[in-house]
Amino acid sequence: MSSHVYPKEKEIFPGLQLEKVDDRIMTLNVGPQHPGSGHMRIILKVDGDYIVHCDPDPGYVHRGEEKMAEYRNYITNIPHLERPVIHDSCNILYPYCLGVEELLGLEVPERAKYIRVIAAELNRCVYTQYWLAIYGIFLGHSTMFMWPMGDRELVIDLLDKMTGARVTHAYFVPGGVRNDLPPNFEDVCLRQVNYFEKRLKEYADIFYDNPILISRTKDTGILSREDAIKLGTTGSVLRASGVDFDIRKKEPYDVYEELDFQTNVLKEGDSYARSKIPWLDMFESCRIIRDALKKMPKSGSVRVKLKPNPKGGDTEVYRRVESGRGSLGMHIISRGKPQPYRLKISVGSFRNLIAMPHLLTGEMLGNMPAVYWSLNYWPVEADR
Amino acid sequence: MSVIAPKFRLGYLIKGITDNIFWIIVLMTLIGIPVVQIVLIYIDFPVIDGEIWNPFRVFDAMTHPERALPLVKNFMQTDLFKIVAFPGFGFAALIAAAVIFVERKMLAKLQLRVGPFYCGKVEGILQLMGDGLKLISKEIIIPAKADKPIFWAVPVLFAATAGAFVALIPVAPGWVVADIDLGLLAVFAVIGFFPIITVLAGWSSNSKFPFIGGIRALYQMVSFEIPLILSLLGIVMLTGTLNLSEIVESQVNFPWIIFMPIGAIVFFICILAELERIPFDLPEAESEIVAGW
Numbered sequence: 138m139s140s141h142v143y144p145k146e147k148e149i150f151p152g153l154q155l156e157k158v159d160d161r162i163m164t165l166n167v168g169p170q171h172p173g174s175g176h177m178r179i180i181l182k183v184d185g186d187y188i189v190h191c192d193p194d195p196g197y198v199h200r201g202e203e204k205m206a207e208y209r210n211y212i213t214n215i216p217h218l219e220r221p222v223i224h225d226s227c228n229i230l231y232p233y234c235l236g237v238e239e240l241l242g243l244e245v246p247e248r249a250k251y252i253r254v255i256a257a258e259l260n261r262c263v264y265t266q267y268w269l270a271i272y273g274i275f276l277g278h279s280t281m282f283m284w285p286m287g288d289r290e291l292v293i294d295l296l297d298k299m300t301g302a303r304v305t306h307a308y309f310v311p312g313g314v315r316n317d318l319p320p321n322f323e324d325v326c327l328r329q330v331n332y333f334e335k336r337l338k339e340y341a342d343i344f345y346d347n348p349i350l351i352s353r354t355k356d357t358g359i360l361s362r363e364d365a366i367k368l369g370t371t372g373s374v375l376r377a378s379g380v381d382f383d384i385r386k387k388e389p390y391d392v393y394e395e396l397d398f399q400t401n402v403l404k405e406g407d408s409y410a411r412s413k414i415p416w417l418d419m420f421e422s423c424r425i426i427r428d429a430l431k432k433m434p435k436s437g438s439v440r441v442k443l444k445p446n447p448k449g450g451d452t453e454v455y456r457r458v459e460s461g462r463g464s465l466g467m468h469i470i471s472r473g474k475p476q477p478y479r480l481k482i483s484v485g486s487f488r489n490l491i492a493m494p495h496l497l498t499g500e501m502l503g504n505m506p507a508v509y510w511s512l513n514y515w516p517v518e519a520d521r
Numbered sequence: 522m523s524v525i526a527p528k529f530r531l532g533y534l535i536k537g538i539t540d541n542i543f544w545i546i547v548l549m550t551l552i553g554i555p556v557v558q559i560v561l562i563y564i565d566f567p568v569i570d571g572e573i574w575n576p577f578r579v580f581d582a583m584t585h586p587e588r589a590l591p592l593v594k595n596f597m598q599t600d601l602f603k604i605v606a607f608p609g610f611g612f613a614a615l616i617a618a619a620v621i622f623v624e625r626k627m628l629a630k631l632q633l634r635v636g637p638f639y640c641g642k643v644e645g646i647l648q649l650m651g652d653g654l655k656l657i658s659k660e661i662i663i664p665a666k667a668d669k670p671i672f673w674a675v676p677v678l679f680a681a682t683a684g685a686f687v688a689l690i691p692v693a694p695g696w697v698v699a700d701i702d703l704g705l706l707a708v709f710a711v712i713g714f715f716p717i718i719t720v721l722a723g724w725s726s727n728s729k730f731p732f733i734g735g736i737r738a739l740y741q742m743v744s745f746e747i748p749l750i751l752s753l754l755g756i757v758m759l760t761g762t763l764n765l766s767e768i769v770e771s772q773v774n775f776p777w778i779i780f781m782p783i784g785a786i787v788f789f790i791c792i793l794a795e796l797e798r799i800p801f802d803l804p805e806a807e808s809e810i811v812a813g814w
Contacts, residue, residue, distance in 0.1 A: 165729055282632075
């Protein structure tokens with residue numbers, strides 16, 4: 138029996154609906170119709186300004202991609218599989234194509250491998266710029282919303298030239314890429330990427346060295362190295378907590394082992410480090426693109442000719458790549474049919490979401506957007 | 522029943538205008554002129570600059586505008602003109618619109634955009650007018666569980682406090698709406714109203730997010746009010762008066778900011794916090810509490 142007796146609800150807050158259980162605790166439904174939630178809901182319980190309980194509730198944009206994949210052939214699966222994260226469409230198709238190639242026993246031409254790496258890295262920049270823009274507007278920094286959105290056009294133009302589409306490319310196919318690079322692409326790409334990198338450096342002045350940003354994100358939502366490993370986070374969240382894990386380095390696919398780049402690791406594990414890692418990764422992406430353009434064979438086939446309706450054997454494969462949000466794996470189970478028997482998509486967004494209750498509990502409500510979006514979480518991808 | 526606009530014909534237009542003129546003349550002669558004459562018998566004509574302004578003098582001034590000058594000058598010294606037009610609301614609205622327009626254009630330049638561009642042909646000069654018209658024409662939505670009298674009263678109270686500030690600002694020598702000796706004290710008094718109205722605004726809509734925003738605004742305003750008042754008290758010690766006009770006049774030779782730079786910086790920061798501008802926009806943080814109260 139508690140010593141002090143709470144006054145009745147109507148006496149303290151006559152205008153306010155309160156929870157029945159405990160007068161101190163207020164439940165906030167952040168989302169799904171909320172500018173700061175994305176396509177999801179976060180059920181927060183706040184005591185004053187402090188969050189005492191956090192329950193993320195995804196699933197509002199579940200589209201059954203995995204089930205849809207069971208009714209379509211291996212080639213016709215391509216366009217709808219990139220829908221969960223259209224800004225990173227090359228990277229979400231990457232594990233599917235790698236898996237299907239392993240399933241069908243296809244050998245990808247050398248030039249196609251380089252083109253894939255270039256497209257994937259360009260797409261990572263597009264995604265990260267979009268993410269960064271939203272991070273800026275989440276923190277009330279409208280200039281940081283406009284700058285990445287504008288500079289993103291540079292990369293989108295390149296991908297437009299490459300693939301013919303601005304956002305949903307459907308560029309990767311099992312056995313290579315859909316079409317060869319346009320003539321004179323290397324020069325244009327090099328010029329745009331160099332300018333893009335120059336612009337990226339300017340972000341430090343307006344955003345990352347900004348005392349307001351630092352005061353809002355430094356030492357908020359600290360995820361220790363042990364917790365990051367235990368919770369199974371991936372990608373930038375894991376690397377911001379001091380774990381040197383990048384699938385491009387640890388399990389190199391295509392030609393990543395021949396390219397010159399490094400993994401960015403920060404030890405702090407706070408929101409600031411988590412927001413900085415994707416930005417640093419974009420510099421590495423520029424480096425990879427320049428290196429790949431140099432080492433790429435200048436001519437050759439970019440696609441293996443496939444039989445109509447290729448059938449996989451009675452096996453299963455699992456391939457994963459490093460996407461903009463971390464490890465993105467696809468588990469394809471084949472039962473000798475032209476369609477996959479089961480396709481399981483394991484996305485980095487969903488794995489990073491698990492860290493959210495851990496990070497938000499005990500934080501102040503004002504830190505919620507800074508912590509939430511620093512998790513590099515894309516609600517649509519997490520719901521598949 | 523649908524209404525179809527009739528086809529335009531010039532003959533109908535001319536006929537309509539002539540009909541209107543005919544009826545105006547008839548009604549004026551039969552009703553208007555007798556009524557005006559009856560009224561003129563009972564009222565006294567105003568005496569301005571030693572002249573009696575009878576109706577004939579008014580008609581005379583309409584044909585010779587230079588003879589209307591004393592009338593205009595006289596009108597400009599009335600309280601009505603001061604409140605409505607020059608140092609009052611009209612002028613303040615114009616200044617506010619200009620400042621917002623310049624801010625929007627400069628922000629746009631910073632963010633690699635063009636900003637308002639189409640409305641008004643010249644660099645979007647009429648954009649704010651368009652925005653204002655759009656806001657006025659919006660449907661009024663009141664939440665079902667809102668405390669309706671307070672919900673209605675809060676915007677009016679906010680407009681009133683803003684108007685009170687406008688009335689106290691000395692724009693030019695002699696051009697103040699309310700030239701009172703305790704002007705600075707009146708400023709403090711009006712500032713003291715802000716937190717109360719803000720909490721009422723957050724409370725009255727009976728929703729959780731505005732409530733949090735209102736409480737945050739209350740904390741912020743109350744905590745920044747003290748340094749704001751202290752930074753202004755330095756000026757009072759230097760000038761020895763609370764009258765805002767006299768404080769402005771005392772800066773004829775040199776501005777006080779030279780002697781009190783710290784006070785000026787403190788005042789600037791505090792007034793930003795008081796008005797909830799970036800970076801003190803936590804009470805209306807859009808991404809967490811949906812634009813607050």
